[in-house]
Amino acid sequence: MNRFQFLKHLGLSGAALLTALTACQTGEVAPVGPVDFEVDLNDQDSLPLSRVGGFIVRNGVVVARTTANTFVAVTHTCSHEGRQQVTWRNGEFYCTAHGARFNTEGKGMNKEGQGGLTVYSIEQKGNLLRIHS
Numbered sequence: 001m002n003r004f005q006f007l008k009h010l011g012l013s014g015a016a017l018l019t020a021l022t023a024c025q026t027g028e029v030a031p032v033g034p035v036d037f038e039v040d041l042n043d044q045d046s047l048p049l050s051r052v053g054g055f056i057v058r059n060g061v062v063v064a065r066t067t068a069n070t071f072v073a074v075t076h077t078c079s080h081e082g083r084q085q086v087t088w089r090n091g092e093f094y095c096t097a098h099g100a101r102f103n104t105e106g107k108g109m110n111k112e113g114q115g116g117l118t119v120y121s122i123e124q125k126g127n128l129l130r131i132h133s
């Protein structure tokens, strides 16, 4: 039984099946609805956010620490060809698939990035970041 057959066996179909298959391939799930989750900066898996330039990917969202006091959250899914390969590097969001570049407002900085990225709101209360649509 292959992955597709297994997921169909679980009763998944349509968009749910596509989402599950994508998650299996990338290890991440792209947001399909409103985004609303919290990141605890004290959690071990949030450690990359303790330094400027660090980032994490959670719930299909890239959360980057862009300055000492600033975090920015964008979709992990690139607008170029839909690959979930958006990262943060050298002061910009960057897709490792074909090199799309985006600024912290989600605006494309080259031809591959011309479709832009969805940027999510962040509210910080102490060590908790709430990321939401």
Ligand code: FES
Binding pocket: 078, 079, 080, 081, 082, 083, 085, 095, 096, 097, 098, 099, 100, 112
């Ligand atoms: S999918 Fe991101 S640059 Fe092509």
